[in-house]
Amino acid sequence: MQKPIEEANQAALSHMYNAEPVLVDVAPASEVMPQLGEGMLLHAGPPVQWPAMCSPMQGAVAGALRYQGWAGTEEEAAALASSGSVTLQSAHDFSAVGPMTGIFSPSMPVFVVENRTLGNQAYCTINEGLGKVMRFGANDDSVIERLRWIEKTLAPALREAVLRAGGVELRPIMAQALAMGDEMHQRNVAATSLFFRAIAPHLVRGSSQQASLSEVTDFLVGNDQFFLNLAMAAAKSAMDAAASINGSTLITAMSRNGTNFGIRIGALGNRWFTAPSLMPDGLYFPGFTSDDANPDMGDSAILETLGLGAFAMAGSPAVVGFVGAGTYRDALNYTQEMGEITLGHHPHLSIPNLDYQGVPSGIDLRKVVETGISPAINTGIAHKEAGAGQVGAGIARAPLECFHQALEALVNEMESR
Amino acid sequence: MQKPIEEANQAALSHMYNAEPVLVDVAPASEVMPQLGEGMLLHAGPPVQWPAMCSPMQGAVAGALRYQGWAGTEEEAAALASSGSVTLQSAHDFSAVGPMTGIFSPSMPVFVVENRTLGNQAYCTINEGLGKVMRFGANDDSVIERLRWIEKTLAPALREAVLRAGGVELRPIMAQALAMGDEMHQRNVAATSLFFRAIAPHLVRGSSQQASLSEVTDFLVGNDQFFLNLAMAAAKSAMDAAASINGSTLITAMSRNGTNFGIRIGALGNRWFTAPSLMPDGLYFPGFTSDDANPDMGDSAILETLGLGAFAMAGSPAVVGFVGAGTYRDALNYTQEMGEITLGHHPHLSIPNLDYQGVPSGIDLRKVVETGISPAINTGIAHKEAGAGQVGAGIARAPLECFHQALEALVNEMESR
Numbered sequence: 001m002q003k004p005i006e007e008a009n010q011a012a013l014s015h016m017y018n019a020e021p022v023l024v025d026v027a028p029a030s031e032v033m034p035q036l037g038e039g040m041l042l043h044a045g046p047p048v049q050w051p052a053m054c055s056p057m058q059g060a061v062a063g064a065l066r067y068q069g070w071a072g073t074e075e076e077a078a079a080l081a082s083s084g085s086v087t088l089q090s091a092h093d094f095s096a097v098g099p100m101t102g103i104f105s106p107s108m109p110v111f112v113v114e115n116r117t118l119g120n121q122a123y124c125t126i127n128e129g130l131g132k133v134m135r136f137g138a139n140d141d142s143v144i145e146r147l148r149w150i151e152k153t154l155a156p157a158l159r160e161a162v163l164r165a166g167g168v169e170l171r172p173i174m175a176q177a178l179a180m181g182d183e184m185h186q187r188n189v190a191a192t193s194l195f196f197r198a199i200a201p202h203l204v205r206g207s208s209q210q211a212s213l214s215e216v217t218d219f220l221v222g223n224d225q226f227f228l229n230l231a232m233a234a235a236k237s238a239m240d241a242a243a244s245i246n247g248s249t250l251i252t253a254m255s256r257n258g259t260n261f262g263i264r265i266g267a268l269g270n271r272w273f274t275a276p277s278l279m280p281d282g283l284y285f286p287g288f289t290s291d292d293a294n295p296d297m298g299d300s301a302i303l304e305t306l307g308l309g310a311f312a313m314a315g316s317p318a319v320v321g322f323v324g325a326g327t328y329r330d331a332l333n334y335t336q337e338m339g340e341i342t343l344g345h346h347p348h349l350s351i352p353n354l355d356y357q358g359v360p361s362g363i364d365l366r367k368v369v370e371t372g373i374s375p376a377i378n379t380g381i382a383h384k385e386a387g388a389g390q391v392g393a394g395i396a397r398a399p400l401e402c403f404h405q406a407l408e409a410l411v412n413e414m415e416s417r
Numbered sequence: 418m419q420k421p422i423e424e425a426n427q428a429a430l431s432h433m434y435n436a437e438p439v440l441v442d443v444a445p446a447s448e449v450m451p452q453l454g455e456g457m458l459l460h461a462g463p464p465v466q467w468p469a470m471c472s473p474m475q476g477a478v479a480g481a482l483r484y485q486g487w488a489g490t491e492e493e494a495a496a497l498a499s500s501g502s503v504t505l506q507s508a509h510d511f512s513a514v515g516p517m518t519g520i521f522s523p524s525m526p527v528f529v530v531e532n533r534t535l536g537n538q539a540y541c542t543i544n545e546g547l548g549k550v551m552r553f554g555a556n557d558d559s560v561i562e563r564l565r566w567i568e569k570t571l572a573p574a575l576r577e578a579v580l581r582a583g584g585v586e587l588r589p590i591m592a593q594a595l596a597m598g599d600e601m602h603q604r605n606v607a608a609t610s611l612f613f614r615a616i617a618p619h620l621v622r623g624s625s626q627q628a629s630l631s632e633v634t635d636f637l638v639g640n641d642q643f644f645l646n647l648a649m650a651a652a653k654s655a656m657d658a659a660a661s662i663n664g665s666t667l668i669t670a671m672s673r674n675g676t677n678f679g680i681r682i683g684a685l686g687n688r689w690f691t692a693p694s695l696m697p698d699g700l701y702f703p704g705f706t707s708d709d710a711n712p713d714m715g716d717s718a719i720l721e722t723l724g725l726g727a728f729a730m731a732g733s734p735a736v737v738g739f740v741g742a743g744t745y746r747d748a749l750n751y752t753q754e755m756g757e758i759t760l761g762h763h764p765h766l767s768i769p770n771l772d773y774q775g776v777p778s779g780i781d782l783r784k785v786v787e788t789g790i791s792p793a794i795n796t797g798i799a800h801k802e803a804g805a806g807q808v809g810a811g812i813a814r815a816p817l818e819c820f821h822q823a824l825e826a827l828v829n830e831m832e833s834r
Binding site: 180198318 | 596610613615622744769771772
């Protein structure tokens with residue numbers, strides 16, 4: 001049985017490495033995901049229903065129901081959600097990924113990223129900025145108002161600019177940003193700056209009134225993490241391309257809903273293997289401690305699945321301090337350690353200070369189980385109570401139990417053939 | 418005599434390290450340098466007159482005379498310059514620095530950078546972009562036309578934006594860009610992107626018509642080296658602050674006119690110590706070889722004087738290939754070697770992958786002579802014939818002879834006291 005797995009893995013790696021993600025549109029979620037209709041929301045991580053959701057994810061759901069106008073107050077929203085009449089589904093099943101709580105509602109605009117190599121698309125919401133934001137479980141009026149501004153002002157301006165540009169190729173930006181110290185999970189300052197340079201000439205040619213061009217410009221330059229959501233959609237488009245190859249032991253998704261952590265492997269399609277999310281080990285903003293933290297959450301681990309984030313730490317010494325991971329030496333160690341569980345090095349995403357070696361890319365289920373090395377993930381940390389927002393950043397580990405389950409299922413599957 | 422030198426060096430370093438360069442205006446050269454009037458040009462490097470100028474510098478002078486309207490054709494320009502009726506002076510004597518040929522004429526707009534700590538100002542022209550440009554000795558109609566567009570369209574838009582912004586602090590941009598892999602001499606992609614992000618909100622609020630906003634945006638995003646000239650003015654403002662301290666053995670300027678290399682030291686004010694410019698060791702663009710190269714040229718070595726460029730190579734692995742310097746290991750070696758001849762490490766310009774050690778900064782005349790280690794300089798390479806432009810990039814060394822002369826002069830000066 002060994003040979004077919006190796007062949008499948010090589011084919012999957014080839015699809016993953018050759019993906020050419022291009023931002024082709026910025027569209028309402030319901031336009032590109034027509035199944036996402038009235039009374040339905042998507043969330044980060046493996047499937048989870050309201051009662052089992054962590055508090056920040058419940059907060060984000062309640063906020064999204066108000067944003068959609070399906071509920072007037074937070075109480076109404078909570079009642080509606082707990083009544084079971086809101087359909088809650090995993091974003092991953094819609095080729096979509098969202099950071100932290102990862103909530104999608106029909107009216108939210110999304111980035112539409114197309115993998116030009118295979119033609120598959122992936123979606124991500126638009127980054128809301130820092131502070132009290134829905135992805136960290138905040139849901140007050142300021143959060144809703146910002147989402148409406150994103151929908152009414154930012155997204156139309158970006159859509160016009162992206163279409164005028166004929167699309168924006170993301171892989172060159174990601175490759176260059178990695179060479180400029182971004183690992184693209186907790187550090188996106190280079191990628192955001194390069195993306196802004198790429199889109200600005202098309203934005204200023206837009207039909208926007210000067211006032212809205214000013215607002216849009218302020219928003220884009222004001223958030224170093226703006227590119228995160230684009231990197232996530234790009235990574236999802238590459239991983240979905242690899243997931244279309246059956247039989248492989250490649251990890252095609254890692255994700256967390258704030259309660260459970262889930263993984264998928266190539267050989268077993270859309271099946272999730274889950275275990276309770278672990279607590280990140282991190283640095284907290286002033287006034288907060290690990291007692292305030294929610295367990296690991298969000299679809300953004302799709303970046304580590306591709307080989308970015310904690311896997312690319314050696315190329316991002318500046319992120320080391322932010323996530324509390326120690327020194328440059330520790331950053332090198334993370335990248336080296338992740339190389340023990342990957343099938344290769346990404347040929348287009350390389351690290352200059354490792355003499356342009358590619359990031360370790362393509363997690364092999366077998367290697368994780370064999371070595372006992374669990375994938376590391378650079379992550380933001382949400383307050384465990386809805387409404388408070390981000391309290392820090394750190395490094396989480398994937399629970400090994402998911403990998404043991406997946407290997408057992410794979411063995412059963414192979415025996416039953 | 419040892420103690421006064423140490424004290425002077427510490428005072429000079431303190432002025433140099435504490436400089437806070439801020440872009441406060443973009444103004445016609447003649448407005449901020451009123452001595453730069455009719456019939457006068459400034460050039461890079463120590464003083465040189467027309468007959469001794471290298472061909473690309475002569476080409477740039479001829480182009481500047483046409484740009485000013487003082488000559489109609491290249492022949493008229495050459496005749497005018499060789500007649501001796503054009504006053505040619507070293508830009509350094511006007512607190513100004515220009516890359517490569519470094520020509521300033523009265524109508525050219527300049528960046529006005531103020532060192533907020535001491536109040537002194539420094540000036541640099543606006544980067545023209547790549548290809549056939551005056552700084553590399555090109556002077557055809559396309560060069561003149563671009564300079565006119567810079568004067569009439571770009572500079573007024575930038576001036577308005579800079580004034581609206583209340584100035585743009587350059588040190589934070591430089592510190593962040595260094596952490597993003599720029600050494601700010603041959604690589605400025607991060608600094609340029611960060612500067613564009615900083616200025617864009619003020620540009621889009623400008624009174625410019627949409628057509629000119631589009632042109633200005635295209636120009637700014639289209640040239641990764643745009644920030645070079647800002648970094649040079651910032652470095653000059655810091656080095657002039659250090660030069661105001663007498664008695665030190667700090668190298669306060671290194672510069673080249675394409676014929677000779679010159680240095681200044683703190684103890685001997687504006688006196689130049691010169692020797693013939695050496696040939697850079699570099700990589701050539703397709704179709705060119707070292708036979709086409711002009712000797713080392715330009716005021717941009719002010720960056721190495723501050724501790725950037727070749728001194729900061731360890732923080733810029735991506736530049737290593739561009740200047741043909743080998744691998745990441747070689748980059749580390751350059752920074753380490755330059756640390757042998759410097760008085761300290763810059764507290765505000767640090768290298769993440771050296772665990773945030775500052776760049777080696779503040780060249781000590783005594784250490785250069787003692788070790789025989791000559792300052793390395795990352796440099797563009799001009800074609801030796803006027804009109805052709807850039808042919809490559811590489812690393813040049815300062816001729817040790819300048820340092821021997823300066824030490825001798827210093828000893829004579831101390832004996833004569």
